[in-house]
Amino acid sequence: xxxxxxxxxxxxxxxxxxxxxxxxxxxxxxxxxxxxxxxxxxxxxxxxxxxxxxxxxxxxxxxxxxxxxxxxxxxxxxxxxxxxxxxxxxxxxxxxxxxxxxxxxxxxxxxxxxxxxxxxxxxxxxxxxxxxxxxxxxxxxxxxxxxxxxxxxxxxxxxxxxxxxxxxxxxxxxxxxxxxxxxxxxxxxxxxxxxxxxxxxxxxxxxxxxxxxxxxxxxxxxxxxxxxxxxxxxxxxxxxxxxxxxxxxxxxxxxxxxxxxxxxxxxxxxxxxxxxxxxxxxxxxxxxxxxxxxxxxxxxxxxxxxxxxxxxxxxxxxxxxxxxxxxxxxxxxxxxxxxxxxxxxxxxxxxxxxxxxxxxxxxxxxxxxxxxxxxxxxx
Amino acid sequence: xxxxxxxxxxxxxxxxxxxxxxxxxxxxxxxxxxxxxxxxxxxxxxxxxxxxxxxxxxxxxxxxxxxxxxxxxxxxxxxxxxxxxxxxxxxxxxxxxxxxxxxxxxxxxxxxxxxxxxxxxxxxxxxxxxxxxxxxxxxxxxxxxxxxxxxxxxxxxxxxxxxxxxxxxxxxxxxxxxxxxxxxxxxxxxxxxxxxxxxxxxxxxxxxxxxxxxxxxxxxxxxxxxxxxxxxxxxxxxxxxxxxxxxxxxxxxxxxxxxxxxxxxxxxxxxx
Numbered sequence: 001x002x003x004x005x006x007x008x009x010x011x012x013x014x015x016x017x018x019x020x021x022x023x024x025x026x027x028x029x030x031x032x033x034x035x036x037x038x039x040x041x042x043x044x045x046x047x048x049x050x051x052x053x054x055x056x057x058x059x060x061x062x063x064x065x066x067x068x069x070x071x072x073x074x075x076x077x078x079x080x081x082x083x084x085x086x087x088x089x090x091x092x093x094x095x096x097x098x099x100x101x102x103x104x105x106x107x108x109x110x111x112x113x114x115x116x117x118x119x120x121x122x123x124x125x126x127x128x129x130x131x132x133x134x135x136x137x138x139x140x141x142x143x144x145x146x147x148x149x150x151x152x153x154x155x156x157x158x159x160x161x162x163x164x165x166x167x168x169x170x171x172x173x174x175x176x177x178x179x180x181x182x183x184x185x186x187x188x189x190x191x192x193x194x195x196x197x198x199x200x201x202x203x204x205x206x207x208x209x210x211x212x213x214x215x216x217x218x219x220x221x222x223x224x225x226x227x228x229x230x231x232x233x234x235x236x237x238x239x240x241x242x243x244x245x246x247x248x249x250x251x252x253x254x255x256x257x258x259x260x261x262x263x264x265x266x267x268x269x270x271x272x273x274x275x276x277x278x279x280x281x282x283x284x285x286x287x288x289x290x291x292x293x294x295x296x297x298x299x300x301x302x303x304x305x306x307x308x309x310x311x312x313x314x315x316x317x318x319x320x321x322x323x324x325x326x327x328x329x330x331x332x333x334x335x336x337x338x339x340x341x342x343x344x345x346x347x348x349x350x351x352x353x354x355x356x357x358x359x360x361x362x363x364x365x366x367x368x369x370x371x372x373x374x375x376x377x378x379x
Numbered sequence: 380x381x382x383x384x385x386x387x388x389x390x391x392x393x394x395x396x397x398x399x400x401x402x403x404x405x406x407x408x409x410x411x412x413x414x415x416x417x418x419x420x421x422x423x424x425x426x427x428x429x430x431x432x433x434x435x436x437x438x439x440x441x442x443x444x445x446x447x448x449x450x451x452x453x454x455x456x457x458x459x460x461x462x463x464x465x466x467x468x469x470x471x472x473x474x475x476x477x478x479x480x481x482x483x484x485x486x487x488x489x490x491x492x493x494x495x496x497x498x499x500x501x502x503x504x505x506x507x508x509x510x511x512x513x514x515x516x517x518x519x520x521x522x523x524x525x526x527x528x529x530x531x532x533x534x535x536x537x538x539x540x541x542x543x544x545x546x547x548x549x550x551x552x553x554x555x556x557x558x559x560x561x562x563x564x565x566x567x568x569x570x571x572x573x574x575x576x577x578x579x580x581x582x583x584x585x586x587x588x589x590x591x592x593x594x595x596x597x598x599x600x601x602x603x604x605x606x607x608x609x610x611x612x613x614x615x616x617x618x619x620x621x622x623x624x625x626x627x628x629x630x631x632x633x634x635x636x637x638x639x640x641x642x643x644x645x646x647x648x649x650x651x
Binding site for chain 2: 033035040077092095102343
């Protein structure tokens with residue numbers, strides 16, 4: 001007699017081996033259900049201890065309080081997916097086992113990828129990338145046509161959307177950009193003051209902070225923050241509209257996506273971006289000014305007096321015009337990925353990630369381009 | 380492990396017992412009462428259809444049975460136990476729910492969706508889980524080749540079938556259906572009704588469904604409960620319900636639409 005293995009409740013699936021006239025038999029007891037297998041160890045121990053299926057061994061399922069499809073699957077697999085010769089069971093149990101026997105199948109594995117498949121996958125990626133470029137150029141072209149429409153009938157343009165985006169993208173971003181800008185200013189001032197003090201060139205901290213923040217760091221920081229904050233929001237908004245068929249509804253009404261969705265966002269960002277960039281620069285300069293006062297003893301009054309001389313006007317113009325380009329770029333990239341979302345949630349997530357990564361990369365790329373093209377201006 | 384898993388063998392009493400249920404929501408304008416002293420009992424093996432006008436609280440009632448809403452007062456018992464007091468573990472072995480739009484996880488393939496409740500137990504080997512999912516998949520009429528498809532590639536009828544397979548993966552004794560045939564074309568709708576009927580028979584299920592479709596209603600229900608005036612105004616055999624005098628019942632069953640579906644009564648004498 002192999003006794004019960006697990007001392008648990010009546011419901012615990014277990015078995016006992018009983019001698020029978022025709023040979024040994026395994027009698028199942030308890031509930032052979034998925035809910036019972038949820039307890040740790042129960043399943044593993046059962047599978048270990050269940051005696052192997054051999055020719056003479058009989059199986060008696062009639063005393064099992066319950067048998068569900070998972071329990072039946074366990075037995076069927078244990079029997080090597082064949083009916084044992086001696087099997088006692090109730091009609092409902094037979095029905096379940098017959099269904100399991102009929103339908104047991106292994107799902108097909110996805111085929112392994114050989115070099116040929118990799119080659120084609122690379123090609124598909126390349127074509128997809130070209131598709132993105134093409135789609136982006138189309139978007140710019142469509143936007144240009146829509147601008148013509150705007151000039152022809154300015155009173156019909158979506159101005160309410162425009163002002164809403166201006167507020168959401170611009171005004172609500174002011175606290176975070178000020179905080180980040182101010183902290184970067186402090187860090188920059190502290191680090192450079194160490195070096196400048198060695199050369200006795202303390203006063204040049206105004207030049208360094210001024211040029212760096214106005215020309216590079218202010219616009220860049222603002223653009224990266226806005227790309228993360230608003231670029232992702234734009235993609236998600238438009239992407240959800242795709243998932244819920246709102247984009248198709250809009251097209252059915254004869255309203256252009258670019259005119260109603262892309263244009264107001266691009267316009268709002270092209271105006272909000274230079275303003276936020278200026279705001280971030282000012283916050284950075286204030287942070288730097290305080291840090292310079294503390295570490296080098298350069299008074300704020302001197303700092304403010306020396307600043308206009310250190311930073312010539314072209315630097316400011318360059319910084320601001322860069323920001324306009326960044327703003328339009330972030331809006332267009334956000335809209336581009338939003339419009340390409342396919343109607344499922346996974347695609348929405350992928351699109352949002354791709355949008356933010358692409359926007360930040362493009363911002364840095366364009367910034368480098370500006371640095372090369374205008375290297376002789378202002379410095 | 381000290382917390383023994385509850386036995387899923389339903390005791391002899393009713394599968395669902397709702398007594399003096401109040402459901403209320405707090406809104407900015409004040410309290411909105413959806414159910415007031417609602418009573419409903421569902422016996423084993425029944426197919427109970429819940430009908431009612433829009434806003435009469437059919438879906439809220441389903442959500443109460445599922446434990447997704449809390450009763451403001453009163454109690455909801457499933458197989459003798461209070462819904463609120465049940466553990467989350469093994470929930471899918473007690474109730475299967477088919478949501479109106481399937482609610483398949485769109486990031487998973489059909490097979491992964493169906494296998495999800497079993498895989499989450501973390502105690503069963505992958506091979507067994509996948510085989511069990513494949514059995515259920517074919518039981519609801521999907522082909523083995525559909526297993527690796529993503530939900531976005533499925534038709535409406537296939538989504539419902541895959542969602543049904545997921546709801547039934549742990550063989551729950553109770554199945555809840557929210558508009559099972561809504562959004563299906565007549566052919567798929569008939570196929571799905573036949574599938575539900577045969578599963579109800581084969582798996583000895585107790586089914587509670589919310590439906591607006593009179594054909595589905597007449598073909599499947601053994602009992603109909605009418606929700607109106609914040610409670611169940613009548614529950615009983617279809618014939619008795621139709622005979623009940625209430626503006627909603629008369630409009631719903633005896634309107635022109637109802638007359639057409641009544642033709643089915645002669646063909647299908649509730650032979651489930």
